[in-house]
Amino acid sequence: MDRRRFIGGTALTAALLPLIGMQGAAAAPRGRLLPPALNKGDTVGLVSPSSASSERLSLQLAREAMEALGLVVKTGEHYDARYGHLAGTDAERAGDLNAMFADKQVKAIVCVRGGSGAARLLPLLDYERIRANPKVLLGYSDITALHSAIQARTGLVTFHGQIGAGSWNRFNADQFERLFFKRELMNYQNVMDSKDELVPRRNRTLTLRGGVARGELIGGNLTVLTALAGSSYLPDFTGKILFLEDVEEAPYRIDRMFTTLKLMGALDKIAGFIFGECTDCKPGDGYGSLTLDQIFDDHILPLKIPAYRGAMIGHIREQFIVPVGGKVEMDADAGSFRLLEPVFSGV
Template identity: 80%
Template sequence: MDRRDFIGSAALAALLPLAGSGSAEAAERRRLLPAALNPGDTVALVSPSSATDERLSLQLAQEAMQALGFKVKTGEHYASRYGHLAGTDAGRAADLNAMFADREVKAIVCVRGGSGAARLLPLLDYKAIRVHPKVLLGYSDITALHSAIQAQTGLVTFHGPIGAGSWNRFNVDQFKRVFFERELMTYKNPIEAGDELVPRKHRTLTIAGGKAQGELIGGNLSVLVGLAGSPYMPDFAGKILFLEDVSEAPYRIDRMLTTLKLMGALDRIAGFVFGECSDCGPGEGYGSLTLDQIFDDHIKPLGIPAYRGAMIGHISEQFIVPVGGKVELDADAGSFRMLEPVFQAA
């Protein structure tokens, strides 16, 4: 699950101004909402990134969607393989385009992440996505799709569990509250002491206190930074940036945040939320910056509300958050909440 392929070097070309920022066209696209989702609807399973290594994972993804009350349609290439990818770029993009155009399909759930979704971005039919706005769910490498669709269409998409991932009680509860009950969610980690004197699990840490409002953008840090300088990078102005990553040494987290700083992105955001950085400890050698030091260097001087530890990332229990949805961040409380509906009115 290494995403270094998406980072590359910190070339000057990656430090170009953000595409679409401040344009009238971008402003018009900012609030495109997907159609509401209900039990009994048809959802599509697609594989826009890496191939699934076991057929059982594909079966489990279908069974999970059926258990949630949906009919299931699968992309023509969702079980394909081309190297490490789930089929050729043309095939994977065709599946996404077909499912957005299919009027029967009400939501698109990505089977897994991995790598490769960024290769599809020039092949997607953004006009069809604007004409047929619908739910898109996934995380990790799916950040490329969230970001590009946000930049090109303004459609609100959803960062959360993949089809072949864990559908435990927490994730199912999140799904039902977001999609079926259409609750204006408050995202605050549930904290239980268990047998500890002081609770340790699911703790958050304030980087800088305060409250801020804005639309959510972000996802996987490595994948997001890999879009720098392209027309698929979203506008950061006034946004609440949320990030997570996995299997990245602290020096690489530092390098990627430096890239966001150098391109002017960090100076434009209104608030910051960092989820989990799983398996991101320092390696052997002369030592390493800690994540605390990295956030103190890059985020604290911004003077904006910021906290870390949100249940977002490569973890079994994770929030389902609306990319493009308007929220209020409370960094002292370690939480953020939806301010507006994220689905079309019935």
């Protein structure tokens, strides 16, 4: 996964002043902020804040999926642009996000895809505008950078889940309908299917340490989250339930990133831990590798908090839509977590 770099320079800053305004000096969030509920027939904005789509078909599929869910689609001005591997320049991509939050017609924002590059936008987002116009933001993987920064700067609850161009299979569409349209207080428990196995193997959870914990959810993609270490775009971890996932990262890198979370003091502050899937996280050649089990034993067990792994979160075909900032109760023995309060205003 590409590591993110911020673009600086006085010339660029001067050119972007109308876009940036005063959000670079945004204060700490003034409490949790809920987006308005979503209804069929509402307008959803499609944006590309990270990598460009390699094929036009992906953009078409994203539009068709939103329409099939009963929504009207409005696309960002640069959602189909390309600047290197990115979907447009930083100013273009940030401008599309700021414009969608300001647009009264748009009730939700769905990211077409992840990839890399969202972190480059964080100094360019208008957080005061976002706070004044709260709305649903949906995406995962690289979109973790947006979830984290928006949570840190505004307190807005956003949603870690399927991207526009991803698979809208029956499970994912059902998640969307139940959470956004029916406003259910979701219970997130893996769907297991034994098929022809004597005991179920698919979608299994594994308790690392039993117990129950309550708190607000924080997290997302491990690589993207730890890349924000030392910045002002990470929310407070105190008392939070940390959920994580990753893809195509060797175990030694996973260990290094957990070490970063430990050294920055984040792990010692959390009340509970949920790990989703680490897809294609295989050790490389050489003298061997720590296993994921050993990494969790080293970094999570000493915390003495409820923890489990295997939740349907991550780069997988069927995945939960998780409200970042939502208040939940997790049960590490059952391998589940549930919403304690609505995540939409007026509900």
